[in-house]
Amino acid sequence: MADLVPLKYGKVVGRFLANIADGPDIADNPEFVPLAGTLTFTAGAPKVLVAGADPDPATYVQLPDHYVASLDEFGYLTWRGQRGIRLVAPTGDTNPTGWTWRVDFALTFEGARVPMDGFAFMVPPYVPGPDPAHPDDDSTGLVDLTLVSPVPASNGEAVVRGLSIVDVHIVGDALVFELDDGTDLAPVTVPAIAAATAAAASAAASAGTAGTAATAAQAAVDSFSLAIGAVSQGPAAATVHGGPPDWTLDLVLPPGPTGPPAPDATTGTKGIIQLAGDLGGSAAAPTVPALSGKAALVHTHAAADISDATTIGRSVLTAASSGTARSAIGAGTSSLAIGTTAGTACEGNDARLTNARTPAVGTSPYDLALTILAQGTTRAVAASDFTGGVKLPRAATFTSFSVRGNTADASGNLVVELRKNGTLIAGGTNTVAAASQVAGGVVTGTFAYAAGDILTVAITGIGTTPGKGLIVELLGTA
Secondary structure, rough: OOOOOOOEEEEEEEOOOEEOOOOOOOOOOEEEEEEEEEEEEEOOOOEEEEEEOOOOEOOOEOOOOOOEEEEOOOOOOEEEEEEEEEEEOOOOOEOOOOEEEEEEEEEEEOEEEOOOOOEEOOOOOOOOOOOOOOOOOOEEEEHHHHHHOOOOOOOOOOEEEEOOOOEEEEEOEEEEEEOOOOOOOOEEOHHHHHHHHHHHHOOOOOOOOHHHHHHHHHHHHHHOOOHHHHEEOOOOOEEEEEOEEEEEEEEEOOEEEEEEEOOOOOOOOOOOOOOOOOOOEEOOOOOOOOOOOOOOOOOOOOHHHOOOOOHHHHHHHHHHOHHHHHOOOOOOOOOOOOOOOOOOOOOOOOOHOEEEEEEOOOOOEEOOOEHHHHHHEOOOOOOOOOOOOOOOOOOOOEEEEEEEOOOOOEEEEEEEEEOOOOEEEEEEEEEEEEEOOOOOOEEEEEEEEOOOOOOEEEEEEEEOOOOEEEEEEEEEOO
């Protein structure tokens, strides 16, 4: 296939992810995982004329079925294994000289359809940057679908105002209604107006019966009564029904422009509130769950609500001395004096409450995050930026061994070993499939190290077209 000189071309890129709740890793933030599916690109011009084409002028028609790009395993827009797709850029060499392209989406996550509306965008000529290995860096004209996608203009609830009738006038035998946006509804024929018009014509045609005809015409006009009936929203329309002398007008009015959203409520302004924090229920019936079961500010108790004190309680309430009260509650003769010896109480600022306390062994968190390979380094068997390992200053027991990379292998498994003093520790082999190598794979167990042991990590297996970078994360206690 030949190029069509002198056409210019743009480049379109994009990345599409699904947002799901936190997965099985050491963090608790929501996850963003790649979507799957296709994007179809359609030129806005039904045909394009290229008068200066070499060797002869040409007309071409863009075929959208042959512009269907797919998402790769990381959610990037891909065409024939390369990220991004080339599209014809409208210039002065084309007729028309300007049009938009449209993108439509057919996206899925784990087999379920993910709806996303298509949109139109401009495509300028693409000029790559100076680095052939990374042509998009410092390029011009690159179109990222994330940056050109339209977004809602407001995050509030819109207030819709319907159009209103501001004037009505008679044209022939019909009524014409004028709306407050300057437009008119379609004319509505009213039989009474036609009757009045006919009576007037009869009066003019016959001088002998002019008086009678004029009276009839006046009566027809005077008998006309019009009342507004049902008013609904939809495509503009008006209908008249009933019979002389009383007629009813039903109206269907289109919605008017969308007004601004209601403001947030403040101490001085009525507005929208969010049912969060201490508020619950619904917009129609908000509640304060924290007050459930609480007594009102003004509240009285019936005599039956308060029971008598116990024998000990009455003794304490009526005790004439501290000794009698202590005896009543079983405290013997203790004075509960402040001090540091037996039989005395400890003050809140007692120095004994501020001394250092050595935690019990195995109760203090002892987590490690180790960069085995830098994020730009390709993984290989025995490759490591962490050859010296970690000499543990205290005994530690790890229960979680997590492995993740900056990018994944094309296929196959990544195999990483956790070692103690150069030897694989029992249960310390972590095998991670390509699909999980970025999110991370976790192995649990009991990996015990004594003070002075050296902890190292070794790559013992890789997949095809190995990915880059390797981070190991260990959860444990000391």
